[in-house]
Amino acid sequence: MESVNAQWAGAFTIINDADGWQQFRRLDGELFMPPATDGLEERARMCAGIHAGWLATSGHLVIEAEGPEDGSPFDVLVNGVLRHRVSGAGRVSHDLDLGSMPPQSTVQLWLPQYGFLRVLEVSLKGEDVHVAGGSGKRWITYGSSITQCRQADGPSEAWPAVVARQYGWQLQSLGFGGECHLDPAAESTICQLPADFISLCLGINTYNVAAFSGRTFASQVLGFLSAIRRAHPEVPIAVISPVLSLPREAAPNAVGWTLADYRKAVADVVRLVRERGDTRTHLLDGEGVFAPAEAAALMPDTLHPNNAGYRLMADRLGPQLAAVANAHG
Numbered sequence: 001m002e003s004v005n006a007q008w009a010g011a012f013t014i015i016n017d018a019d020g021w022q023q024f025r026r027l028d029g030e031l032f033m034p035p036a037t038d039g040l041e042e043r044a045r046m047c048a049g050i051h052a053g054w055l056a057t058s059g060h061l062v063i064e065a066e067g068p069e070d071g072s073p074f075d076v077l078v079n080g081v082l083r084h085r086v087s088g089a090g091r092v093s094h095d096l097d098l099g100s101m102p103p104q105s106t107v108q109l110w111l112p113q114y115g116f117l118r119v120l121e122v123s124l125k126g127e128d129v130h131v132a133g134g135s136g137k138r139w140i141t142y143g144s145s146i147t148q149c150r151q152a153d154g155p156s157e158a159w160p161a162v163v164a165r166q167y168g169w170q171l172q173s174l175g176f177g178g179e180c181h182l183d184p185a186a187e188s189t190i191c192q193l194p195a196d197f198i199s200l201c202l203g204i205n206t207y208n209v210a211a212f213s214g215r216t217f218a219s220q221v222l223g224f225l226s227a228i229r230r231a232h233p234e235v236p237i238a239v240i241s242p243v244l245s246l247p248r249e250a251a252p253n254a255v256g257w258t259l260a261d262y263r264k265a266v267a268d269v270v271r272l273v274r275e276r277g278d279t280r281t282h283l284l285d286g287e288g289v290f291a292p293a294e295a296a297a298l299m300p301d302t303l304h305p306n307n308a309g310y311r312l313m314a315d316r317l318g319p320q321l322a323a324v325a326n327a328h329g
Contacts, residue, residue, distance in 0.1 A: 002125065002126065002127070002128075002129045003062075003123050003124070003125040003129075004054060004123060004124050004125075004129045004130065004131060005121075005122065005123045006052035006109065006119075006122040006123065006124075007052055007131050008024070008050055008051070008052050009050070009051055009052065009053070009134055009170060009171070010026075010047075010049040010050040010051055010171055010172055010173060011024045011025065011026060011047075011050050012025050012026050012027055012028060012189055012193070013025045013028075017118075020120060021066075021118045021119065021120050022118065022119040022120075023045065023117075023118055023119075024045065024047050024050055024111075024117070024119075025044055025045060026044045026045075026046070026047075026048070026049075026050075026173070026174060026189075027040070027041075027044040027174070027185045027186060027189045028185060028188050028189045028192060029041065029044070029185070030185075030188070031183070031184040031185040031188050032185055037183065037185065039178060039179050040176060040179040040181075040183055040185065040186075042116070043148070043176035043177055043178070043179050044176065044185075045116050046112075046113065046114055046115060046116060046117070046148070047111035047112055047113065047117050047155075048113040048114070048147075048148045048149070048155070048158065048173045048175050049113070049155075049158070049160060049161065049171050049172065049173025049175070050110075050111045050173075051108055051109060051110045051111065051155075051161075051171075052108070052109050052122060053106060053107065053108045053109075053131070053132035054106075054107045054124045054129055054130065054131055054132055055104045055105070055106060055107070055128075055129070055130045055131075055132050056098070056101065056104070056105060056107050056124055056126045056127070056128060056129040056130070057101060057102075057103045057104060057105065057126065057127045057128045058098065058100075058101060058126045058127045059098050059101075059107070059124050059125055059126020059127070059129060060095050060096060060097055060098065060124075060125050060126065061076055061084075061094070061095075061096040061098060061107065061109065061122075061123075061124050061125075062094070062095055062096075062121060062122065062123050062124075062125060063086070063092065063093070063094040063096070063109070063119075063121070063122050064092070064093050064119070064120040064121040064122070065088065065091075065092050065117060065118060065119045065120060065122070066090065066091045066092070066117070066118045066120075067088040067089060067090070067092070067112055067115045067116065067117045067118075068089065068115040068116060069089045069090060070089070070114075070115060071088045071089055071112045071114060071115025071116075071117065072088060072112035072113050072114040072115060072150065072152075072154065072155060073085050073086055073087055073088050073112060073154050073155075074086050074087075074088050074094070074109060074110065074111065074112060074154075074155070075108075075109070075110040075154040075155050075156035075157075076096055076098075076107070076108070076109055076110075077106075077107070077108040077110070077156055078098060078101055078105055078106070078107055079101075079102070079105050079106055080106070080165060082154070082156060083096075083098060083099070084096045085153075085154050088111075088112040088115065088117060098126070103128070104128065106132055107124060107132075108132075108156075109122060110154070110155035110156045110161060111155060112155055113148060113149055113150060113152065113155040113158050114148065114150040114177075134170045135168065135170070136167070136168035136169045136170055137167075137168075137169045137170065137196040137197050137325055138169070138170045138172070138193075138194050138195050138196045138197070139160075139164060139169040139170060139171055139172065139195070139196070139197045139198070139199070139325070140172045140174060140190055140193055140195045140197075140198045140199070141160050141171070141172070141173055141174065141175070141198075141199045141200075141201070142174040142175070142180065142186060142190060142198075142199070142200045142201065143174070143175050143176075143180050143199075143200070143201030143202070143240070144175065144176065144177065144178065144179070144180035144201065144204050144205045145175065145176075145177030145178060145205075145303075145304060146175070146201065146204065146243060146303075146304065146305065146313075147159075147160060147173065147174070147175025147176075147180075147201055148173070148175030148176060148177045149175065149310055150177060150304070151304045151305065151306055151307065151309075151310070152307050152310050153307045157307055157310060157311065158173070158175075158310060159310040159311070159313040159314040159317065160173045160175070161173070162310070162311065162314035162318070163314050163317065163318040163321060166314070166318055167318065167321075167322055167325075169197070169325075172193055172195075174186060174189065174190070178205055178208075178209075179205065180201070180202065180204070180205040180206075181205055181206060181209075181211050182202070182206075182212075182220045182221065182223075182224045187224050187227050187228065190228050190231070191227060191228060191230075191231035191232070192231075195232055195235050196235060196325070197235060197236050197237075197238075197321075197324070197325040198228065198232065198235055198236070198237045198238070199237070199238040199239075199240060199284075199321055199324075200224075200225070200228075200237065200238070200239050200240065201240040201242075201243075201286070202221060202239065202240070202241070202242075202266050203217075203241060203242040203259070203262035203263060203265075203266055203286075204242045204243070204245065204259070204262075204303075206262060207242070207248060207253055207257065207258075207259045207262050208248075208253070210253045210254035210255045210257075212255075213255040213256070213257065214255070214256070214257055214261065214265075217257075217262060217265050218265040218268060218269050221265065221266060221269045222269050222272070222273070225237070225239065225269065225273060225281065226273075229273075229278060229281070234280065234328070235280070236280050236281075236282070236324050236325055236327060236328050237280060237281045237282070237324075238282050238283075238284050238320070238321055238324040238325075239266060239269070239270050239281065239282070239283055239284065240284045240286050240317070241262075241263040241266040241267055241283065241284070241285055241286040241287065242259055242262060242263050242266070242286045242287075243286040243287070243289045243290060243295075243305075243313075244286070244287050244289065244290050244292065244295045245259055245295070245299070245302060245303055246292060246295055246296060246299075246302060247302050248302075248303075263285075263286065263287060266283070267283055267285070270282070270283040271283070280327075280328055282324045282327070284317065284320050284321070284324075288316075289312075289313055289316050289317060290305075290309070290312070290313075290316075294309075294312065298312065
């Protein structure tokens with residue numbers, strides 16, 4: 001019986017401690033500026049989108065890890081179907097029987113999307129086990145908690161994970177709850193990572209904390225987008241404006257802007273870069289992802305979709321993202 005250790009996808013760096021534990025980082029930390037970026041650094045230590053895959057005919061998946069009590073679970077999928085969902089809270093030790101599988105089935109483990117995690121061992125023990133190499137378009141998606149998806153029942157049900165599996169893309173999820181503020185650390189990371197397709201969901205965190213005003217927001221978006229375009233001159237980019245949030249649409253924040261104002265500013269930036277010749281950058285209108293009645297039903301806190309809401313986001317955004325990803329050959 002073979003034992004094959006996990007090879008992780010979706011991390012920017014993996015830190016191997018002297019005592020054998022692994023930790024994960026989703027951002028380049030060179031541009032963190034404590035204490036201002038402490039919240040961003042905390043979110044970057046969480047494992048949204050990080051996963052491992054194997055090909056196997058039978059086996060037991062071994063997980064030795066440690067996470068916070070409020071952390072998300074682990075998801076184990078066999079041929080795209082959820083087989084196990086197990087706790088990531090506290091010090092955990094799981095030996096999961098994958099049961100009967102067709103020859104050379106695809107096994108995926110998705111790490112908890114919320115909560116700081118340390119991993120001591122993740123391995124698949126079974127017959128004819130091999131690491132499943134990455135294939136498909138390399139997709140970077142950047143955004144807020146609505147991209148990190150803490151409210152999803154498990155990491156495989158975050159909308160970026162659903163879309164990535166549906167289209168066979170290699171996911172790099174840069175969703176940071178409360179921390180999508182066009183930071184240089186995020187810009188630098190996106191510029192350094194290989195990519196075949198990039199999506200950026202911008203505006204909701206800026207509205208909530210009034211990080212940028214009418215004077216500064218569009219300029220910041222333009223600078224962020226321009227730097228990414230210089231690093232990835234031929235890569236299609238989809239810019240997603242904020243999804244509907246009913247109480248915020250017409251309510252001015254501390255700098256006097258409504259969520260609708262931020263949405264228009266995002267659209268204005270995309271229109272400008274396209275007028276200047278960048279036809280590989282596309283706008284996806286976030287306001288159209290949910291109808292008002294859907295937003296009222298699927299966002300219990302008026303801001304974050306629930307699990308059904310994230311599934312609908314995947315259904316609505318997936319085809320639009322695929323159209324952009326495939327528009328330029």
